[in-house]
Amino acid sequence: MKRSRAFAGSGIALGALAAWVALPPFAVRSPFVPILIAVGAAGAGIVALRAGDRRRGRLAVAAGVFGGSLGILATFSSLEHLDAVLGWSALLAAMLRYATPLLFAAIGGLLSERSGVVNIGLEGMMLTGAFFGILGADKTGSWALGLLIGIVAGGALALLFAFWSIHLRVDQIIGGMAMNFIALGLTGYLFVDIYGDQGTPDIASIPDVHLSFLDPIPFVGDVFGQLNLLTWVALGLVPVIAVVLYRTPVGLRLRAVGEFPRAAETVGIDVFVTRYAAVVASGMLAAAGGAYLSIGFVDSFNQNMTAGRGFIALAALIFGNWRPFGAAGACLLFGFSTALAQRLAVYSQHGGIQIDVLFQALPYVLTLVAVAGVIGRSIPPAAVGTPYRRQ
Amino acid sequence: MTGEDPTILGRYRLLQKAGGLAAPLLTAAMAFLVGGLVIIATTHKAPWGVYRGIFNGAGLNWVLPWISAADRTNAGYNLQQTLLVTTALILTGLAVSFAFRCGLFNIGGQGQYIVGSVFAVWIGSSLAGLQPAAHIVLAVVVATVAGAVWAGIAGLLRATVGAHEVITTIMLNWTAVWVASALLGQGGPLQGKGGADNPISSAVAEGAKLPVIWGDPLLQGLSIGIFFALVALVVYSLVTNRTTLGFGIRAVGKSNEAARYSGIDVARSTVIAMAISGAFAGLAGALDILGWQFRLSVGDVQASQIGFIGIAVALLGRNSAVGVGLAALLFGALVTGTSTRNLDPSVFRPDLASNLTILIQGLVVLFVGADVVVLVVLGRLRRRRA
Numbered sequence: 001m002k003r004s005r006a007f008a009g010s011g012i013a014l015g016a017l018a019a020w021v022a023l024p025p026f027a028v029r030s031p032f033v034p035i036l037i038a039v040g041a042a043g044a045g046i047v048a049l050r051a052g053d054r055r056r057g058r059l060a061v062a063a064g065v066f067g068g069s070l071g072i073l074a075t076f077s078s079l080e081h082l083d084a085v086l087g088w089s090a091l092l093a094a095m096l097r098y099a100t101p102l103l104f105a106a107i108g109g110l111l112s113e114r115s116g117v118v119n120i121g122l123e124g125m126m127l128t129g130a131f132f133g134i135l136g137a138d139k140t141g142s143w144a145l146g147l148l149i150g151i152v153a154g155g156a157l158a159l160l161f162a163f164w165s166i167h168l169r170v171d172q173i174i175g176g177m178a179m180n181f182i183a184l185g186l187t188g189y190l191f192v193d194i195y196g197d198q199g200t201p202d203i204a205s206i207p208d209v210h211l212s213f214l215d216p217i218p219f220v221g222d223v224f225g226q227l228n229l230l231t232w233v234a235l236g237l238v239p240v241i242a243v244v245l246y247r248t249p250v251g252l253r254l255r256a257v258g259e260f261p262r263a264a265e266t267v268g269i270d271v272f273v274t275r276y277a278a279v280v281a282s283g284m285l286a287a288a289g290g291a292y293l294s295i296g297f298v299d300s301f302n303q304n305m306t307a308g309r310g311f312i313a314l315a316a317l318i319f320g321n322w323r324p325f326g327a328a329g330a331c332l333l334f335g336f337s338t339a340l341a342q343r344l345a346v347y348s349q350h351g352g353i354q355i356d357v358l359f360q361a362l363p364y365v366l367t368l369v370a371v372a373g374v375i376g377r378s379i380p381p382a383a384v385g386t387p388y389r390r391q
Numbered sequence: 392m393t394g395e396d397p398t399i400l401g402r403y404r405l406l407q408k409a410g411g412l413a414a415p416l417l418t419a420a421m422a423f424l425v426g427g428l429v430i431i432a433t434t435h436k437a438p439w440g441v442y443r444g445i446f447n448g449a450g451l452n453w454v455l456p457w458i459s460a461a462d463r464t465n466a467g468y469n470l471q472q473t474l475l476v477t478t479a480l481i482l483t484g485l486a487v488s489f490a491f492r493c494g495l496f497n498i499g500g501q502g503q504y505i506v507g508s509v510f511a512v513w514i515g516s517s518l519a520g521l522q523p524a525a526h527i528v529l530a531v532v533v534a535t536v537a538g539a540v541w542a543g544i545a546g547l548l549r550a551t552v553g554a555h556e557v558i559t560t561i562m563l564n565w566t567a568v569w570v571a572s573a574l575l576g577q578g579g580p581l582q583g584k585g586g587a588d589n590p591i592s593s594a595v596a597e598g599a600k601l602p603v604i605w606g607d608p609l610l611q612g613l614s615i616g617i618f619f620a621l622v623a624l625v626v627y628s629l630v631t632n633r634t635t636l637g638f639g640i641r642a643v644g645k646s647n648e649a650a651r652y653s654g655i656d657v658a659r660s661t662v663i664a665m666a667i668s669g670a671f672a673g674l675a676g677a678l679d680i681l682g683w684q685f686r687l688s689v690g691d692v693q694a695s696q697i698g699f700i701g702i703a704v705a706l707l708g709r710n711s712a713v714g715v716g717l718a719a720l721l722f723g724a725l726v727t728g729t730s731t732r733n734l735d736p737s738v739f740r741p742d743l744a745s746n747l748t749i750l751i752q753g754l755v756v757l758f759v760g761a762d763v764v765v766l767v768v769l770g771r772l773r774r775r776r777a
Contacts, residue, residue, distance in 0.1 A: 120557060164757070173496050173557060174496075174706065174756060174759070175757070177496075177498065177702065177756055178753050178754075178756035178757035179753075179757075180753070181699075181702075181703070181749060181750075181752050181753025181756055182750060182753035182754065182757065183753075184749050184753070185746050185747065185748070185749030185750025185751070185752065185753050186429075186746075186750055186753075188746035188749060189429065189433070189743060189746035189747060189749075189750055190433070191746075192740070192742045192743050192746060193433050193434070193743055303746075307565070308561055308562070308564075308565050311557075311558055311561040311562070312562075314558055315558050315562070318555075318558070354573055354576050354577050354578055354579065355573075357569060357572045357573040357576050358569065358570065358573040360569040360572075361565065361566045361568075361569035361570055361573075364562040364563075364565040364566045364569070365562070365566055367558075367562050368548075368559060368562045368563070368566070371548070371554045371555075371558055371559060371562075372548050372552055372554050372559075373552075
């Protein structure tokens, strides 16, 4: 057991190394170096798997694939640009920006799934929040009211989903997909109807928090000195939700309803009320993430602008084993890959093909790899996906 | 889906036996009704006029005996396009239906369709001078297999590590979109040689184009692709209901455990079900390319919704061959009737209408999921009549 753990540990380290060597200050230019190291990482992972340490072994294999692909991609980028891309502090700040909407949605999904309702509709609720957030900010002239309106709209859609999945006991996957389509159609329709060809106007966007006392500190100041308000809210939510979930009666009730609703009801917990509250909260959180996208990040709205982020958040949730810190870590990982892809993309042109377009696929491929690599080890709440019938 | 409630299930079965059409029809009617309310609320136009504009834009007025000869010619063009879209929707609908039979929700029809299109345009636009029939068959087969492989990835992940197919197929969709965009875009290997800066492929060779059976080949006439789709409906029905393979797949869909106990290889059924689903969607991509699009652009890849609409087609068609065919016609008419080319802009803005299509599609999925609601409404209607 101890040896397998050592193998798995070195596999994970090698996976990180595979990405590391291709980045400054080493900046190896041949793709074969990261490939070789990544193969080593995967090999060590397989040895660990063989020896029976399935969890760490899989993690090592995933780290090898992850680090290897990042490393290979980095060798494609030209050297002078790598320095510009990979100011580490700027990259980490970008990671936090890209992770913010995922964090909101993943925490929302966590609440819903812990209460026993799969919320595939996160994507649609995000999109709703994004559109109504910017609409509200435009009409009221205030980002705070816009954010509020976005959150309320996402909550309303979630309420409809809750009624469908809890009261009518509709298949949660189908109901959730319905939410996604309705949100896509409705926001697209209203966007064209209200803003037409002009696109959304300039709006009062959610402000950044400038922490001037961090400025003199070299690295920390660059990463944390100038982050969006909602990024801090998202980061703050993670420990709060963790405490609520594991240290309060409310959290205990929520988890009980998600694990064994019949028993929960026997001791006097209202399953329906708990699930309604959790689903509506998940919609509001996802909408906050969407509103961050439209009025905190890009300051405009486009049809289907969430582009699968709701599903990535769902994957992060599973990757994080339905735990707040795990899910948050996965969100940061996905945020990092997106940030790296975006920043590499800006500076790369390799051969004929547009590498920057190809880079857009990276977050989705990595999500696929992550889901495939770790999912067997994660254990969902026992009652997730099954409607509850009162007796 | 409505679950264990004996009374509701009992009534549902009765309803399906007595007149299985009632529930889907009412579902569609309710979706259009809510869509109409949105039209009234936002544009203050009478939804009836808008829907009639879509009806005419789809060329469905072709069947009306009283329209003038000029109108009929025009309606013919429109109807040909509707049937072309119907062809693709039948297949993307089957892509969802087949997986449903195995208890899998294939949301990846869009990606599988794109992969099929890319391979069809690749084979179709290269290998010029090949025997026409052989060229068509080769392009169709390669695209179909490519779709099957793309979906098979999700099936394999489901069968081996238990990754939920909803997440994996969505990720495969986006991967397909961006990889196809890179291949067709500036400097990509599939970008056409002629138009220097356009992110679009070369046209497929003349020999690889599907023969047109109704209308003008230059004006997107109806190709023989529709027969492929109709045959696929029959094959779907036969495979699911009359073969060992189909039985195994349905058994897995009903209960993994029971299927495993009776000796069915659940993992194998899962992979095969996803692969066959993907084959349908890949075929749809091939028929669209060889039948009327002839080229594939980055814009096409990023804007296409055909695979997604297949979800609503399958749900509304209740996974039966006839139902899928009819639902595909409905959505084919909606898509064509709301397109910029076909919808009279004085009636309704086409860019609004295309979003209305997505909304109606969402409402259909919403209401289809809730048989209970439909039944309650039906029951009230009956009581009122009595």
